[in-house]
Amino acid sequence: MTESTPNSSLLRVIQLAAAIIVGLEALAVLAFAVFGLVTDLLPGNAKSLPAAVTVIVLYLAAAAWVSYIAISLTRSKRWARSGAIFWQTCQLALASQSFTGRGANVLIGVALIVPSIAVLSLLFSKPVLAANKKEILGE
Numbered sequence: 001m002t003e004s005t006p007n008s009s010l011l012r013v014i015q016l017a018a019a020i021i022v023g024l025e026a027l028a029v030l031a032f033a034v035f036g037l038v039t040d041l042l043p044g045n046a047k048s049l050p051a052a053v054t055v056i057v058l059y060l061a062a063a064a065w066v067s068y069i070a071i072s073l074t075r076s077k078r079w080a081r082s083g084a085i086f087w088q089t090c091q092l093a094l095a096s097q098s099f100t101g102r103g104a105n106v107l108i109g110v111a112l113i114v115p116s117i118a119v120l121s122l123l124f125s126k127p128v129l130a131a132n133k134k135e136i137l138g139e
Helices: 004-041 049-074 078-097 106-123 126-137
Strands: none
Touching: 004 049, 004 078, 004 106, 004 126, 049 078, 078 106, 078 126
């Protein structure tokens, strides 16, 4: 019984760390929505009002979804790990595009890669995989 306590506390710390990083990512997405609102809609700079509104709504929906993933990670919901992994792979795809082409910005790429690798490392750590295996097998 004493072996499960250190493992469960380590698992809890790992899940909390992943949740904090994912929560910060949700705040970043929310910041992009607010930035779009302030720079496009409020001063009337949008070339296409429906397109600007759509992008802002998509950012808000993404921020809500990623926030829900972060909250669910703290509650040890199994589906949240899948959602977080999906979100990290999306960020890695965006990051890869930040290194080349028009408007390339290495800082943006690095800012997307670092938290993604951190979350993926946490979610694929040995304690998390062991807990997933136990949960799936019903042990």
